[in-house]
Amino acid sequence: MRIDAYNQIQAVYQTQATRKPQAAAKTGTSFVDKLQLSSIGKDIQTAKQAVANAPDVRAEKINPIKESIAAGTYNVSPESFADKLLEKFQASII
Numbered sequence: 001m002r003i004d005a006y007n008q009i010q011a012v013y014q015t016q017a018t019r020k021p022q023a024a025a026k027t028g029t030s031f032v033d034k035l036q037l038s039s040i041g042k043d044i045q046t047a048k049q050a051v052a053n054a055p056d057v058r059a060e061k062i063n064p065i066k067e068s069i070a071a072g073t074y075n076v077s078p079e080s081f082a083d084k085l086l087e088k089f090q091a092s093i094i
Contacts, residue, residue: 037045068074
């Protein structure tokens with residue numbers, strides 16, 4: 001077994017470990033990452049913010065229906081309901 005070779009390798013590692021911090025300290029420069037968005041990226045960001053700020057439900061559509069349900073005057077045409085149901089089903093198949 002060659003112990004001398006091991007000792008030499010260990011000495012090299014120790015000298016390298018002490019050199020690296022000194023080299024980093026000498027440069028002293030730091031780089032700042034920069035990010036620049038394209039106009040399309042800015043448009044997408046604006047659209048996302050608009051969607052996030054928009055209400056989830058449209059109260060002007062829901063409130064009259066709620067009132068008619070509460071009053072007992074809300075009627076749904078079975079033919080209209082069936083037609084829309086078939087349209088959705090056929091659209092999902094295609």
